[in-house]
Amino acid sequence: MPQRATIKTIAKAVGVAVNTVSLALQDSSLVASGTKQRVLEEAARQGYQRDVLAQALRSGRSHTIALVFGDVANPLFAMKIKLLSQAFRMHDYQVFILDTDENPQQELAAMRVATQRKADGVVVCPCQQGREALELLHRAQIPCLLLGREFDTLAEDTVVWDDREGGRLATRHLLGLGCRRILHLTARGDISSARQRRLGYEDALGEAGLAVEEGLIREVSPLGEGVTEALQAVTTPFDGVFAFNDLLAWQAMSRVPDLPFVGFDHIRAQICVPVSMPSIAADVRAEAALAVELLLARMADSQRPPERHVLPVRLVEAGK
Amino acid sequence: MPQRATIKTIAKAVGVAVNTVSLALQDSSLVASGTKQRVLEEAARQGYQRDVLAQALRSGRSHTIALVFGDVANPLFAMKIKLLSQAFRMHDYQVFILDTDENPQQELAAMRVATQRKADGVVVCPCQQGREALELLHRAQIPCLLLGREFDTLAEDTVVWDDREGGRLATRHLLGLGCRRILHLTARGDISSARQRRLGYEDALGEAGLAVEEGLIREVSPLGEGVTEALQAVTTPFDGVFAFNDLLAWQAMSRVPDLPFVGFDHIRAQICVPVSMPSIAADVRAEAALAVELLLARMADSQRPPERHVLPVRLVEAGK
DNA sequence: CTTGAAAATAGGAACGTTCCTATTGGCTGG
DNA sequence: CCAGCCAATAGGAACGTTCCTATTTTCAAG
Numbered sequence: 001m002p003q004r005a006t007i008k009t010i011a012k013a014v015g016v017a018v019n020t021v022s023l024a025l026q027d028s029s030l031v032a033s034g035t036k037q038r039v040l041e042e043a044a045r046q047g048y049q050r051d052v053l054a055q056a057l058r059s060g061r062s063h064t065i066a067l068v069f070g071d072v073a074n075p076l077f078a079m080k081i082k083l084l085s086q087a088f089r090m091h092d093y094q095v096f097i098l099d100t101d102e103n104p105q106q107e108l109a110a111m112r113v114a115t116q117r118k119a120d121g122v123v124v125c126p127c128q129q130g131r132e133a134l135e136l137l138h139r140a141q142i143p144c145l146l147l148g149r150e151f152d153t154l155a156e157d158t159v160v161w162d163d164r165e166g167g168r169l170a171t172r173h174l175l176g177l178g179c180r181r182i183l184h185l186t187a188r189g190d191i192s193s194a195r196q197r198r199l200g201y202e203d204a205l206g207e208a209g210l211a212v213e214e215g216l217i218r219e220v221s222p223l224g225e226g227v228t229e230a231l232q233a234v235t236t237p238f239d240g241v242f243a244f245n246d247l248l249a250w251q252a253m254s255r256v257p258d259l260p261f262v263g264f265d266h267i268r269a270q271i272c273v274p275v276s277m278p279s280i281a282a283d284v285r286a287e288a289a290l291a292v293e294l295l296l297a298r299m300a301d302s303q304r305p306p307e308r309h310v311l312p313v314r315l316v317e318a319g320k
Numbered sequence: 321m322p323q324r325a326t327i328k329t330i331a332k333a334v335g336v337a338v339n340t341v342s343l344a345l346q347d348s349s350l351v352a353s354g355t356k357q358r359v360l361e362e363a364a365r366q367g368y369q370r371d372v373l374a375q376a377l378r379s380g381r382s383h384t385i386a387l388v389f390g391d392v393a394n395p396l397f398a399m400k401i402k403l404l405s406q407a408f409r410m411h412d413y414q415v416f417i418l419d420t421d422e423n424p425q426q427e428l429a430a431m432r433v434a435t436q437r438k439a440d441g442v443v444v445c446p447c448q449q450g451r452e453a454l455e456l457l458h459r460a461q462i463p464c465l466l467l468g469r470e471f472d473t474l475a476e477d478t479v480v481w482d483d484r485e486g487g488r489l490a491t492r493h494l495l496g497l498g499c500r501r502i503l504h505l506t507a508r509g510d511i512s513s514a515r516q517r518r519l520g521y522e523d524a525l526g527e528a529g530l531a532v533e534e535g536l537i538r539e540v541s542p543l544g545e546g547v548t549e550a551l552q553a554v555t556t557p558f559d560g561v562f563a564f565n566d567l568l569a570w571q572a573m574s575r576v577p578d579l580p581f582v583g584f585d586h587i588r589a590q591i592c593v594p595v596s597m598p599s600i601a602a603d604v605r606a607e608a609a610l611a612v613e614l615l616l617a618r619m620a621d622s623q624r625p626p627e628r629h630v631l632p633v634r635l636v637e638a639g640k
Numbered sequence: 641c642t643t644g645a646a647a648a649t650a651g652g653a654a655c656g657t658t659c660c661t662a663t664t665g666g667c668t669g670g
Numbered sequence: 671c672c673a674g675c676c677a678a679t680a681g682g683a684a685c686g687t688t689c690c691t692a693t694t695t696t697c698a699a700g
Contacts, residue, residue, distance in 0.1 A: 006656060017680045022658060032678060052436050053382065054656035057373045057685050072405075073398040073590060082393050085419055094433060096416035099405055113414060116372050224592065253594040270393060272544065273593050274573040326686060337650045342688065352648060374686035377655050 005046035013042050025050065056118055065093045065295070066114035068124040070102035071223055074247060076284070077125070079270040080147070083288035084123060091296060093120065102127045102189065102222050108136070115140040121295045125149050127222075129190045143298040147291050149192045150308070157294045158308045159287060163193045166280040166313040167200020168207075170242045170262040173278055173315055175208050177260050179240030185230070185252060187222035187244045194222070194244055197264060201242055220248060227251040246279055253277070266316050276318040282311045325366035333362050345370065376438055385413045385615070386434035388444040390422035391543055394567060396604070397445070399590040400467070403608035404443060411616060413440065422447045422509065422542050428456070435460040441615045443467050447542075449510045451475070463618040467611050469512045470628070477614045478628045479607055483513045486600040486633040487520020488527075490562045490582040493598055493635055495528050497580050499560030505550070505572060507542035507564045514542070514564055517584060521562055540568060547571040566599055573597070586636050596638040602631045 003009070007021040014021070016035060023031045024039035031039075056062035065088050069077045085095045096117070098110035104127055111133045114122050122137055125148040134156065137144045146158040174182050184201050187194035202212050215236040220226050224247045231252060240260045243249035249263035253275075266281030267273070290309055298304060323329070327341040334341070336355060343351045344359035351359075376382035385408050389397045405415045416437070418430035424447055431453045434442050442457055445468040454476065457464045466478040494502050504521050507514035522532050535556040540546050544567045551572060560580045563569035569583035573595075586601030587593070610629055618624060 008656075018656090019658085019681075020679055022656095023679090026658090030678070035678085049432065049436050051377070051438075051656050053373050053377045053438055054685090055658075057371070057377055057687085058656080058658045060685080062373065072392075073395060073402050075393060075395065075398075075591065078393040078395075078398050081417075082419055085392075085417075094416070094437070096414070097401075097405075099402055112369070116369050117414070118371075118373055247591065250594050251592045254592070257594075271395065271567065271591075272571045272574070274570050274577075274595055275593060328686075338686090339651075339688085340649055342686095343649090346688090350648070355648080371686050374655090375688075377657085378686080378688045380655080380688095 005048040009046060010039060010042050010048060014038050061120055062118040063093055064117060064119050065095050066098060066119040066122045067095055068098045068100060068110045068122060070100050070125060070127050072097060072099045075267045075271045076265045079284055080288055083285060084292060087288060087292040100127060104128045107133050111136045115142060121299050123147050123291060123295060127189060127191060143295060143302060145291055145295045154306050154308050157298055157306050159291050161282045161311050162313050163196035164200040166264060167197035168204045169315045170280055171201045171204030173262055174240040174242060174260055175204060179260060181216060181238045182240045182242055183238040184217045185243040185248050186217060186219055188219040191222060197244060224248055224251050228255050231255050249277060278318050279316050280313050281316045282313045287311055325368040329366060330359060330362050330368060334358050381440055382438040383413055384437060384439050385415050386418055386439040386442045387415055388418045388420060388430045388442060390420050390445060390447050392417060392419045395587045395591045396585045399604055400608055403605060404612060407608060407612040420447060424448045427453050431456045435462060441619050443611060443615060445469050447509060447511060463615060463622060465611055465615045474626050474628050477618055477626050479611050481602045481631050482633050483516035484520040486584060487517040488524045489635045490600055491521045491524030493582055494560040494562060494580055495524060499580060501536060501558045502560045502562055503558040504537045505563040505568050506537060506539055508539040509542060511542060517564060544568050544571050548575050551575050569597060598638050599636050600633050601636045602633045607631055
């Protein structure tokens, strides 16, 4: 019955103090290179694996980042998660994912988990109206980055798409096709991106000299629940649809075919779907890279003033 | 400068030993209900949050489950992750997700992370040919459940779909449409599900008195890379396609339209895509529930003999 | 009252690290 | 030849829990 390898067992085997082993494993310059080598060899021989929990408890750093998203099953989020995980892993941070179901209560719970698990940082795409969840992190002194959605007051680093411009591009595209009564499917819950996309929609209508009709704006869950019901409830006729995101658009398409649609997020780029629908896209890889860079920078220096980055968007036409 | 609330600060405030506080917080019957109440009140007052890391270090149980999957961005996996997370959270287990990119090396690394983080259990959809990664868990005495893919020797609890039957159903469907030269896009890497689906394909061809043509079976990455190249390399003519999964099928469809296709996994059920393609489905909710139940049972009693569950599959026709 | 056991609480070690403060040995300079 | 210093190592406390083993209190029975 071989007992688990710890710095203690290594220390005993090499004939040196635990402290020396600890330092050697950290590749500290304080320990002689000969001893260092012997320690490393013995560690390898015993199949030593550092106990990250003990390390975290003592050092206060867990080498862990929490990712808080509304819907892991949304391919855009899934891709962001994938990219963020990879990048953070490169920097020796393990990632754990918290799915909030776009529910503010669950978001709060997620933050509690993040603080309990002593996350070194958090990336969140918030579904809260208020800053309650963020305050929780603030009190625990955990650096936080907002991804994809933001708040009016810039209190943390933020990376968002140019949602308003996206809304304009999408709507102009439909106007260009001759649509005059464009239905806008927006997301419930006072999400910044939804608000901005809608403003862009209104901008474009204004440019074209068209009035905004409340009857042509419908709110549904960002998860895509209740789309068909919402469509049935539309009494005014319409000749085109601009949806908050591709998931909503697709769901609507199966109900209202043969109308021009524009979506958002360009999910097709992540998951190759044989559906040809124009959508608004941004560079997700660049977005993830930027997010990681910013969060790591903040973790290194909490005094930096928060930065806000807006990524350019483009309309991807139906062809591809 | 209010210092962090710990059982020690609570103990001091209530005027009782740390031990008593610890027990009270665990709702132990050893501590008098009066004291218990006073402790809980003080804990709430101080905004106490248990340090899960310290708890894990001391108790050996981290209240954590690792989910190891090949591709988080695949909607089927994403949905399984979502369901598993929810269910485990109900039982007070936090989940962390490890994406292996269908790469055996990364799978091994993921297992190392799981052991380092002292996961109480692991759910894995393995991409390894060998049992190396599983041995790692075995040595660390971490219960493990195989989900979606399996090995010949039943050493751990297993939940899989009836892949072979799925292959038969899919192929029979194409045969029923009059196809006689069916291309099969299978997954590289000796994955059990791919093997079984292919066997089913061969079964069905046999039933119809058709020979298996090697030229009509093409291997591609399970991630869907290189599908178009693989299609271009097919020299034999074909009149229908059965793909290892929907992602591959969709990707192929954009290259080879106007042929009957059958996919696998019925992703459309998770993410509402306006693409009408027959696919093989199983009850994902039941699958997740079963997986959770089995893993929890094993965590409670490691001596139980391993169980193997095969979920029935059905063909979902194009209409829906 | 005293006794004994059960109920309630206390005290300290332990989990595996890291951090802080010694202690040792060897070497240089005057 | 010794003060002084630097490099290398050692020792022990600490992180916040839980676990194991005492100790005290309570209270019914004799």
